[in-house]
Amino acid sequence: MTETRSGHATTLPIAKAITAGLRDAMRADDHVMLMGEDIGRLGGVFRVTDGLFDEFGALRVVDTPLGEAGIVGTAVGLAMRGYRPVVEIQFDGFVFPAFNQITTQVAKMHYRTGGRVTLPMVIRIPHGGGIGAVEHHSESPEALFAHTAGLRILAPASAQDAYWMTRQAIESEDPVIMLEPKKRYWIKGDVDPDHRPELSPWQARVLREGTDATLLAWGPSVPLALESAGAAEEDGTSLEVIDLRSLAPLDLPTVTDSVRRTGRLVIVHEAPVTGGLGGEIAARVAEECFYHLEAPVTRVGGYSTPYPPARTEHAYLPDLDRVLDAVDRVLQH
Amino acid sequence: MTETRSGHATTLPIAKAITAGLRDAMRADDHVMLMGEDIGRLGGVFRVTDGLFDEFGALRVVDTPLGEAGIVGTAVGLAMRGYRPVVEIQFDGFVFPAFNQITTQVAKMHYRTGGRVTLPMVIRIPHGGGIGAVEHHSESPEALFAHTAGLRILAPASAQDAYWMTRQAIESEDPVIMLEPKKRYWIKGDVDPDHRPELSPWQARVLREGTDATLLAWGPSVPLALESAGAAEEDGTSLEVIDLRSLAPLDLPTVTDSVRRTGRLVIVHEAPVTGGLGGEIAARVAEECFYHLEAPVTRVGGYSTPYPPARTEHAYLPDLDRVLDAVDRVLQH
Amino acid sequence: MSVFQTTIPAVADQEPMIQLLAPDGTRTPHDEFDAVLDGSAGGGGDDDLQTPERLRGYYRDMVMIRAADLEATSLQRQGQLGLWASALGQEAAQIGAGHASRAHDYLVPTYREHGVAWARGIEPWRLLEMFRGISHGGWDPAELRTHPYMIVLGSQAPHAVGYAMGLQRDGLVGTGDRDTDTAVLALFGDGASSEGEVAESFTFAASFQAPTVFYTQNNQWAISVPTAVQSRVPLAQRSRGWGIPSVRVDGNDVLAVMGAVRSALDAARAGEGPRFIEAVTYRMAAHTTSDDASRYRPGAEEQEWAEKDPILRLRRHLEQLGEIGEDYVKRCDEEGHDLAMQLHHHIHGMEDPDPVMIFDHVYAEPHPVVDAEREQYLEYAAQFEDEETAR
Amino acid sequence: MSVFQTTIPAVADQEPMIQLLAPDGTRTPHDEFDAVLDGSAGGGGDDDLQTPERLRGYYRDMVMIRAADLEATSLQRQGQLGLWASALGQEAAQIGAGHASRAHDYLVPTYREHGVAWARGIEPWRLLEMFRGISHGGWDPAELRTHPYMIVLGSQAPHAVGYAMGLQRDGLVGTGDRDTDTAVLALFGDGASSEGEVAESFTFAASFQAPTVFYTQNNQWAISVPTAVQSRVPLAQRSRGWGIPSVRVDGNDVLAVMGAVRSALDAARAGEGPRFIEAVTYRMAAHTTSDDASRYRPGAEEQEWAEKDPILRLRRHLEQLGEIGEDYVKRCDEEGHDLAMQLHHHIHGMEDPDPVMIFDHVYAEPHPVVDAEREQYLEYAAQFEDEETAR
Numbered sequence A, B: 001m002t003e004t005r006s007g008h009a010t011t012l013p014i015a016k017a018i019t020a021g022l023r024d025a026m027r028a029d030d031h032v033m034l035m036g037e038d039i040g041r042l043g044g045v046f047r048v049t050d051g052l053f054d055e056f057g058a059l060r061v062v063d064t065p066l067g068e069a070g071i072v073g074t075a076v077g078l079a080m081r082g083y084r085p086v087v088e089i090q091f092d093g094f095v096f097p098a099f100n101q102i103t104t105q106v107a108k109m110h111y112r113t114g115g116r117v118t119l120p121m122v123i124r125i126p127h128g129g130g131i132g133a134v135e136h137h138s139e140s141p142e143a144l145f146a147h148t149a150g151l152r153i154l155a156p157a158s159a160q161d162a163y164w165m166t167r168q169a170i171e172s173e174d175p176v177i178m179l180e181p182k183k184r185y186w187i188k189g190d191v192d193p194d195h196r197p198e199l200s201p202w203q204a205r206v207l208r209e210g211t212d213a214t215l216l217a218w219g220p221s222v223p224l225a226l227e228s229a230g231a232a233e234e235d236g237t238s239l240e241v242i243d244l245r246s247l248a249p250l251d252l253p254t255v256t257d258s259v260r261r262t263g264r265l266v267i268v269h270e271a272p273v274t275g276g277l278g279g280e281i282a283a284r285v286a287e288e289c290f291y292h293l294e295a296p297v298t299r300v301g302g303y304s305t306p307y308p309p310a311r312t313e314h315a316y317l318p319d320l321d322r323v324l325d326a327v328d329r330v331l332q333h
Numbered sequence C, D: 001m002s003v004f005q006t007t008i009p010a011v012a013d014q015e016p017m018i019q020l021l022a023p024d025g026t027r028t029p030h031d032e033f034d035a036v037l038d039g040s041a042g043g044g045g046d047d048d049l050q051t052p053e054r055l056r057g058y059y060r061d062m063v064m065i066r067a068a069d070l071e072a073t074s075l076q077r078q079g080q081l082g083l084w085a086s087a088l089g090q091e092a093a094q095i096g097a098g099h100a101s102r103a104h105d106y107l108v109p110t111y112r113e114h115g116v117a118w119a120r121g122i123e124p125w126r127l128l129e130m131f132r133g134i135s136h137g138g139w140d141p142a143e144l145r146t147h148p149y150m151i152v153l154g155s156q157a158p159h160a161v162g163y164a165m166g167l168q169r170d171g172l173v174g175t176g177d178r179d180t181d182t183a184v185l186a187l188f189g190d191g192a193s194s195e196g197e198v199a200e201s202f203t204f205a206a207s208f209q210a211p212t213v214f215y216t217q218n219n220q221w222a223i224s225v226p227t228a229v230q231s232r233v234p235l236a237q238r239s240r241g242w243g244i245p246s247v248r249v250d251g252n253d254v255l256a257v258m259g260a261v262r263s264a265l266d267a268a269r270a271g272e273g274p275r276f277i278e279a280v281t282y283r284m285a286a287h288t289t290s291d292d293a294s295r296y297r298p299g300a301e302e303q304e305w306a307e308k309d310p311i312l313r314l315r316r317h318l319e320q321l322g323e324i325g326e327d328y329v330k331r332c333d334e335e336g337h338d339l340a341m342q343l344h345h346h347i348h349g350m351e352d353p354d355p356v357m358i359f360d361h362v363y364a365e366p367h368p369v370v371d372a373e374r375e376q377y378l379e380y381a382a383q384f385e386d387e388e389t390a391r
């Protein structure tokens, strides 16, 4: 694959890093195409596809009719015809009309055909809460996808990851769901499109080393985890922070290595704790680090309720106080 | 509610116990109605609604057009009009076209309206594998529903529970998903329609007491858990067996009480272990019983793959050997 | 023959659009709708919907709801609302539909149905709760016989059909008594018409002949996507492949809308099965306050539609009838202004809810997990209050 | 004017059904389809699809696939298959559609498309893999230009449209070269036609004018539910509300089917957009081997349709033409018998797969979780082998 890049190392907000990733992928491979609602002339409601319609035209940046099953389902057909469709779901809460296609088709086509068909497609979903939105615009459905074998899930939390995960998701021969940290879209970071990162996208990254406990987070919760570690440091507590990055497959070794050192794990995510991905990680870590754990794995997440009205979401979402409270609890053990 | 019962204590297969539950509920309350594909004249592909079309007619036993979103979505409207619809999804794998209605509508209508609307409806799903079927007929999607706040989930594993949970699901003011253990439909048991059980449907039941470890299972895996406990006993191992019964809400106290006594927990379910409901339970038990656990909570379940072709499913599904192997592992700790 | 036809003309743009009021206010008679509007249809004795007084009422309603709508946009700019979805330009399509329904009908809206809500007697501030982010829905659907505002496009359509199936079972269809027979009006946009759930709703409604009137406000846009992407032929034709009779009306013409909606609802309540209406109108504002329409649509188009303004049109008609004076117009404007002020004060006076409400009404019956989380939350929140107090 | 009309007659049962072969085998000429069948349409020079040799070929194909189908049912009874979905009675609808497609077209079947598969050159035992439960799909869709059998009703329809959109992007539509231009045939049943995903597929295909021919075999039943529950009007009309021209043909008439499918595919490949065909046929057997049709449908109906048997019909036609003799009929029967025997031996000789295949092809790229589970499984399975060996 030729690496036609849109530019050299630069500073971009996450949203624009994804734009750059899409653009470079489209320049490098003319079978890469985009589909979704309002992604063409408007450039998407978050402007992530801004400028791509002008550059690549209506055949490669497709404003679709308003049907998510149709969007994902036609992408399956396009992928089987040799294209690499990148689909945008406008908001996390609107992925459910496509759930049948994702669960019974996207996830299973490779398996169903005994490996004869590969399905390289990407489903981009702006994901998570905290933006003051009305109902259905703040969901965190990652656990539903993580329980569905056949899917890969990436959750970039920095501009550099946003750029490269976009590229790598598109390059993957497997279908990838990319969860974009909606409330962090405008956070800037360095992006180096010239140097492919050494770390695989399917691996977690230790963002900050520490000794007293490990904080594990992904997507929109990563900045919170870092902030919490900063605050804890002021109190003399040393927290290791891991950005999970790949939610499927889970990179457990990076997490268990850390927990074996710190003896404590706090997992932070926005989805309801009940049945959330944190439970899976907690169960696995407890299995693998049974004798290293000084305290039970503790989860900080959304409550076991639907996402509440926006003016209460500050209390629903994990925040600095709740994370530190959980850290206190594991340290008191 | 008048209790018009179809008969006195008797022995019935699980499928027919559900039939009796439906019949008695329909006799007791003429707002109870059934909807689904082939549930009328045919009596459903598993014959669970057999005879009800003849007794209650086409307005109360409705053969619908072939659209799961339409079935669940019209049931929402009927419930809002004061009916108590009981919807049949023909097989677990066909619930996904209705996933948007279940996730964004059924689960959230009560919350959305600030409690002004109640949505008493039941979604019956024959659930699980082991019947030698083609693709999409052997799924175990319970974790997806358990992560969706607003839903209740019941999983009867005996004829008596099948009868009474049917009645109680219909009586509930909340929407209930009832997962019916498809491969156990023809297992018989005593049903007493005259005496409402003392145990709430939302509570787990200790089926067998034991001291060395706890086996937790639900739905189709319950007989396997009992069988395993029987086999273990021959080896001198005493296993406590719990039937979880309600998957949402989780009755954690019954489980933790047991684990505090036995110190060990093995969870058995058919769904893929990764992201399955077992992870949530393991995480919670580890949190609450941290100092009581002698070994990590261990899960026996489906692999992290799509449900495989039928001639390999014996290796995919938990069986006696795999359960006993897991028991051995927790005992060796 | 009814204007509700199952015939799709071979050439798409041959689909007629019924108009009773021209943009300059001239009234064209209409064979079928005139009798519907004057109450003489269906045996007669029904309300006359086009008395001068009523017409002035519609005018006032449209002015009021536009004032409220503009105020909501400005409240959003002031940070009082998280978002606002303006219905500017769709007043005739909404006020007409709302008043054409009978009080005992059940209405199933989208999230942009402010005129419908107004006509149903739902106070505007109730709508704003959702856009402010203090609740997900501000009224009791049973009491106001109006479904909650719905966000997931198309999801409400099967609810409408199910409700209508309930009406059938309740014996409230086809009795011949106008005050008994009931129907459901299901609203959705041109964009939402593409959702599979809308199609399944057509299937169920047709199959069970459920008394459902599907009503699309084709406001030309689904955010940035023009209606042509959803359908190459006039949307009105969509339902005919199910045998659901349909009609296309000028949605900026309150009388055409009322004629169509009233007559469709009456057919449905009489047991004649579902109907479908396309009301051709225009979303004058951006999609929502978060949207920038200049990125995708030409100003010329907005200009063109400004000339078809539904409020202006009805006023011109009333002027031609000699049934409206400067003073009435002025009074309406003032009342609109007052309403906007009320709204302003009401919203500015709204307190944020106690977050403990997060845990309320997740379930109707007790739920140990939610209850435990509520307890935890309260204990946790108390810590902070203690800290506050300690200072 | 084409038989593909966008006009829905006001009265449902006025929808014509094109028939070229009467049940007694009499051939009726047809304005439009005759030229399609004899290759003179579209500029001429195309294959003549109705030479006596070809007609005999279709007859033989139908006999063969019926023999295979009956054998499959008996294999199921012997426990060799988990399930079988018989296509008995739908041979003309399937063999006709299969042969009307061109080799470079892409076909998207349901789970009951055995005649289509046969016409595409897919050996019957490949179909049986799925029903036996040793694989979820027995062929390479790219190689055989045929999608896998699909179980979740309607789910394949958007795939067909997406594939067709790919063809457009590949420049394989509307070039005017018959061997280049390509189209997609999307099959689904009368029941599946109610799924929202089929409707969304209509929307996408119409919007993008993707070269997709939607083809419904209305075999009168969706398990126990008659087609009337899915649609009160003839299904052929369903697509017209999207402006997708459609036609209804006698699905037990191989020539009517071929005329419709060939002409629709040719229109699609020429860039004229999607088409929809309803082939009226009958599911002669129960839904599957698990079903008991006597619970819901009258024997009289089955009898009635037996008289419309598609194989008999073609044979009668060939007899009228004097183009078939006792010996040919006998030879076909014998070949059918041989095929059944082959199938029998093939299936009985099939070994069960090693369960380690469970872990193969979950992902195309390495996946640590699946790999670890495979390892665990192998270690675990080895224990038992050791135990076996130890004995």
Ligand SMILES: Cc1ncc(C[n+]2csc(CCOP(=O)(O)OP(=O)(O)O)c2C)c(N)n1
Binding pocket: A037, A066, A068, A090, A094, A097, C112, C151, C152, C153, C154, C188, C189, C190, C191, C192, C193, C219, C221, C222, C223, C283, C287
């Ligand atoms: C299922 C779903 N997909 C996407 C969205 C995001 N969205 C909100 S409004 C809208 C456009 C709707 O257009 P239309 O139905 O014409 O209604 P209008 O906004 O014009 O009133 C979109 C795409 C949604 N709310 N629901």
Ligand SMILES: Cc1ncc(C[n+]2csc(CCOP(=O)(O)OP(=O)(O)O)c2C)c(N)n1
Binding pocket: B037, B066, B068, B090, B094, B097, D112, D151, D152, D153, D154, D188, D189, D190, D191, D192, D193, D219, D221, D222, D223, D283, D287
């Ligand atoms: C989404 C979905 N719902 C339900 C089923 C169960 N099911 C299998 S076949 C069938 C009937 C299909 O009828 P039709 O589409 O007419 O095809 P036919 O079987 O007649 O060929 C049903 C309900 C399914 N496979 N997929």
Ligand SMILES: [Mg+2]
Binding pocket: C189, C190, C191, C217, C218, C219, C220, C221, C222, C223
């Ligand atoms: Mg619109």
Ligand SMILES: [Mg+2]
Binding pocket: D189, D190, D191, D217, D218, D219, D220, D221, D222, D223
């Ligand atoms: Mg059928």
